Amino acid sequence: MRSIAFINQKGGVGKTTSTANVGACLATLGKKVLMIDLDPQGNMSMHLGVDVHGKDSSIYQLITGKKEATEILTKTAISGLDIIPSDIDLASAEIELVNTVGRETIVKFYLDKLLNKYDYVLIDCPPSLGLLTLNALTVANEIFVPLQTEFFALQGVSKLLQTFDVIKKRLNSSLEITGIIPCMYDSRTKLGIAVLDKIKEYFEDKVFTSIIRKNIKLSEAPSHGMPIITYAPDSNGAQDYMALTKEVIAQEKNMLKGVKAKKQKTEIREHAFL
Numbered sequence: 001m002r003s004i005a006f007i008n009q010k011g012g013v014g015k016t017t018s019t020a021n022v023g024a025c026l027a028t029l030g031k032k033v034l035m036i037d038l039d040p041q042g043n044m045s046m047h048l049g050v051d052v053h054g055k056d057s058s059i060y061q062l063i064t065g066k067k068e069a070t071e072i073l074t075k076t077a078i079s080g081l082d083i084i085p086s087d088i089d090l091a092s093a094e095i096e097l098v099n100t101v102g103r104e105t106i107v108k109f110y111l112d113k114l115l116n117k118y119d120y121v122l123i124d125c126p127p128s129l130g131l132l133t134l135n136a137l138t139v140a141n142e143i144f145v146p147l148q149t150e151f152f153a154l155q156g157v158s159k160l161l162q163t164f165d166v167i168k169k170r171l172n173s174s175l176e177i178t179g180i181i182p183c184m185y186d187s188r189t190k191l192g193i194a195v196l197d198k199i200k201e202y203f204e205d206k207v208f209t210s211i212i213r214k215n216i217k218l219s220e221a222p223s224h225g226m227p228i229i230t231y232a233p234d235s236n237g238a239q240d241y242m243a244l245t246k247e248v249i250a251q252e253k254n255m256l257k258g259v260k261a262k263k264q265k266t267e268i269r270e271h272a273f274l
């Protein structure tokens with residue numbers, strides 16, 4: 001099971017669009033996927049056609065102990081794609097949980113048994129590095145950072161990296177940044193090209209080669225409660241997110257090689273010891 005948090009404290013960079021569409025593409029390719037909406041805006045839930053507003057059935061009820069995970073787990077219209085939805089109720093959670101022991105791991109605590117039933121767990125985060133995002137970083141073992149290929153793309157990234165370091169040291173030693181997603185790319189502008197170069201210079205091989213181009217269909221799809229793969233399967237947006245998803249799956253070959261190399265090293269060391 002891979003669990004991936006899509007984070008960037010900057011607003012409107014493509015976090016929700018990327019989480020929802022990568023999740024939908026993974027499910028279309030036959031994977032079992034759990035989506036966790038940790039943003040009180042509830043955008044990902046609505047993007048996937050799930051509106052829990054006023055139904056007392058969001059992740060807020062789970063983390064305040066009012067409902068079980070199985071009671072709020074919702075199926076989407078795409079086979080294999082389930083969601084723990086969110087709505088505006090979640091906005092008060094950061095304040096309500098401030099004196100709770102283990103507040104950074106409360107989502108993991110309540111969802112732990114569910115997570116292993118899936119091949120992928122994808123978490124959409126709010127545009128802040130507050131308690132909800134910290135919770136995402138204790139559930140996840142990977143971080144994807146969507147970056148808008150605009151002038152201020154890298155502003156605030158050092159703060160994000162600092163937060164990552166602290167969480168890795170203190171709360172989740174297995175956490176790694178495994179992917180940077182360039183979003184809303186416009187190859188017709190010099191700025192877009194220049195910013196993409198800067199992003200690659202900064203993050204080197206962590207940047208996915210599949211780049212998400214600006215595409216009007218991607219901005220229309222959420223209002224229809226559909227991911228791009230069902231809303232406009234022939235669009236550039238659908239092509240870009242499917243290519244990205246295949247790259248995400250392909251990462252597993254390298255991960256497996258890494259694990260094998262580590263195992264081999266340990267065996268050699270043990271052999272030398274004996």
Ligand SMILES: Nc1ncnc2c1ncn2[C@@H]1O[C@H](COP(=O)(O)OP(=O)(O)OP(=O)(O)O)[C@@H](O)[C@H]1O
Nearest residue numbers: 011012013014015016017127184213214215218219
């Ligand atoms: N590649 C794209 N082309 C065109 N529009 C896009 C693209 N990606 C995202 N958008 C649109 O840009 C807006 C912001 O995207 P999105 O909601 O994914 O960002 P976000 O980082 O999740 O925002 P927030 O920080 O508010 O949660 C949305 O209206 C979305 O539909």
Ligand SMILES: [Mg+2]
Nearest residue numbers: 015016039043
């Ligand atoms: Mg969002």
